Amino acid sequence: MTKLTLLTLAVLLCSSPPVNGGKVLVFPVDGSHWVNMNVIVEELHARGHEVTVLRPSDTWYIKPNSPHYKAITINSPAGFDKQNFGTYVMNTIKMRRYGSSLWSRLSLEYDLLQTFYQMGKQVLQMVENIFEDKEMMQSLRDAKYDLVLTDPTIGGGVLLGHRLGLPLVFNVRWTIQGEAHQAIAPSPLSYIPIPGTELTDRMTFMQRIENILYYIFTCFQIWYVDDPLYPPFVHRYFGKDVHYMELFQAADVWLMRNDFTFEFPRPTMPNIVYMSGFQCKPSKPLPTELEDFVQSSGEHGVIVMTLGTLVEHLPEDLTEDIAAAFAELPQKVIWRHKGKKPSTLGNNTLLLDWLPQNDLLGHPKTKVFVAHGGTNGMQEAIYHRVPLVGLPLMFDQQDNFFRMASRGVAKVLDIATVNKDIFLDALKEVLYKPSYREKMKELSSLHRDQPMKPLDRAIFWIEFVMRHKGAAHLRTESYKMSMIQYFSIDVLAFLLTIALILLTVLIYLVKFLWRSLLYRRKAKEE
Structure with missing residues (x-):
């Protein structure tokens, strides 16, 4: 080897940070939550850590084999039921669009609460199976994991982490009791809006009343779904004097899938680490055929539309209206749609079963993103500076889009009343009114202006907990009061x-x- 080669190797070795591989036990949540958890899993693997993922036998997204992690499959049905959730989404759309009796709407909400109750019951049964399997518990202890990484939307990983006596790191926006800040940070109802209210941090007297009433309703949901399930389980395995939420509040670090380009200003805590957009990345080149289609748009550019994995198609009349609206535009359209081909479909619209969302949003010719309001899509749109037209359907999607609309980067439509003309007018407004794109550029600039990348920050804090066997000095003890x-x-x-x-x-x-x-x-x- 030449002296130059030896010198180059020496410089590379000296400049590379030392890698002390840790062992991470991951207890994820299925569906779209796994999509962003897997980003962290892959990065941990890339940095030399050994990752083990616990998965139920009926999981929807989490694969049993991966080059990035070792899977332990628990013979318990605790995954998401894609068909049931898809049916619920379609029923919700039909009720909102075509109208229904008050009783039908209440029945649908009751069915959703029942679904969450049954999911919680299945998760606790899965955790009980793990706890009672002495051989498995011993193997988990013998593995000498450094920490448990989990999403507290369900409580399984929290319970397992405490049972094993390991530090807890959350990949979080929600807990089993709602928005995560409310579990750990001061959240005065006078200026902290409850998700779902579509309120800002500047509320009138009547809006504050509305906020408190909505908070009472969320307390009822907790009373119905969580309180019958968790206390008996926690009292059995952790003691009669332990409240189940104390186990959540005792987590070392909360990696929050949010930041203040999206969240309204509010109190926070030292162990909350904001990593909004951690899954975002520069776009990769598109497949040749798709790139050719995008380039054929010329100066007019492209519109991208997808409503998430649960919505493969919309009611036929709405699909016809959307296709007809697209057909009147000079832009090319790429639309993820798996239903019947609309008769009004124009030559400018390409239907796909699947589309590379991040790569399309990062393409310089993409002008507008038509979306349902999932957090991942919102953050990718901000990252790539693409203004939005919203068709929110359920859960937190309406609230997510309300926050985008309040910042002037999105036009939000009601699925109950949207038709061809309303949809076309919204598209033209976002396409041709410069303020939408300008404000999205400002929002993206704020989001990107950080001392380190969100994913790097998340990994730093995971490794921090590994190095110090927890982060008790950042954790408030107020939850014990x-x-x-x-x-x-x-x-x-x-x-x-x-x-x-x-x-x-x-x-x-x-x-x-x-x-x-x-x-x-x-x-x-x-």
């Missing part, structure tokens, strides 16, 4: 009692002095 202690009601009561005692003594003293004074005057007069 009762509501009376947390709001200092006992202190106020004590001080009030003292004040009342002093006031009583003062009153008696004044009365005594007054009577003494009157007695002396009377004595002098006599």
Whole structure:
């Protein structure tokens, strides 16, 4: 080897950070949640860490074989049922679009609560099977994992992490009780809107009433779905004096799939690490045929439309209206659609069963993204500076799009009333009104202006927890306090009692002095 080659190798070795491979146990959530968890899994693997993923036998997305992780399949049905969720989505769309009785709507909401209840029940059954399998538990202990990485939308990973006595890191936006901040950070209802209310941090008196009423409704959902399931399980395995949410609140680091280009300003905590857009990356070249189609758009550019994995097609009349609207535009359209081909489909529209969303959004010819409002799609649109037309359907999608609309980067439509003309007008507004693209560029600039990439920040904190066996110094202990202690009601009561005692003594003293004074005057007069 030449001296130059040896010198080059020495420089590379010295400049490369040391890699101390850790062992990470991942307890993921199925569906789209796994898509972004897998980004972290792949990065951990790339940095020399050994990753093991626990998966139920009926999982929808999580593969049993991967070059990036070793899978442990639990013989328990605790995955997402794609068919049931797809049916629920279609029923929701039909009810909103064609109208229904109040009873039908309430029945649909009740069915959703029942679905979440059954999912929670299945997850706890899966965790119980793990806990009761002494051989498996011993093998998990013998593996000497450094931490558990989990999504607390379901509680399985939280329970397993505590049972194994391992540090906990969350890949989080939601817990089993709702938006994650509410579980750990101060969340005054006076200016922190409950997700789903479509309110900002500047609420009128009536909006604050609405916010509190919605909060009460979410408490009812927790009472119905979580409270019957988790306390008996937690009391059995962790003790009668343990509240199940304490196990969530005791996590070391919360990697939050959000940031303040999306979230309204609010209180936070030292162990919340914001990593919004961690899954975003520069676009890759498109397949040749797709690139040729995009280039054929000329100066007009391309519109991309996809409504997520659960919505493969829309009601036929709506599909016809959307296709007819697209046909009147000079832009080319790439539309993920697996249903019947619309009769109004124009020559400018390409239907695909699947499309490379990130690569299309990152293409310089993409002008508008028509989306359903999933968090991943919102963040990719921000990253690639593409304004939005929204057709939100369910869950947090309406709220996500409300936040985008409040920043002037999206036009949001109601699936119940949208037709050809409304859809076409929305597309033209976002395409030809410069403010949408300009404001999205500003939002993207704010999002990108960070000292390190969100994924690098997430991995740093995971490795930080590995190095220090946790991050207890960042974790508040306030969750161990009762509501009376947390709001200092006992202190106020004590001080009030003292004040009342002093006031009583003062009153008696004044009365005594007054009577003494009157007695002396009377004595002098006599």
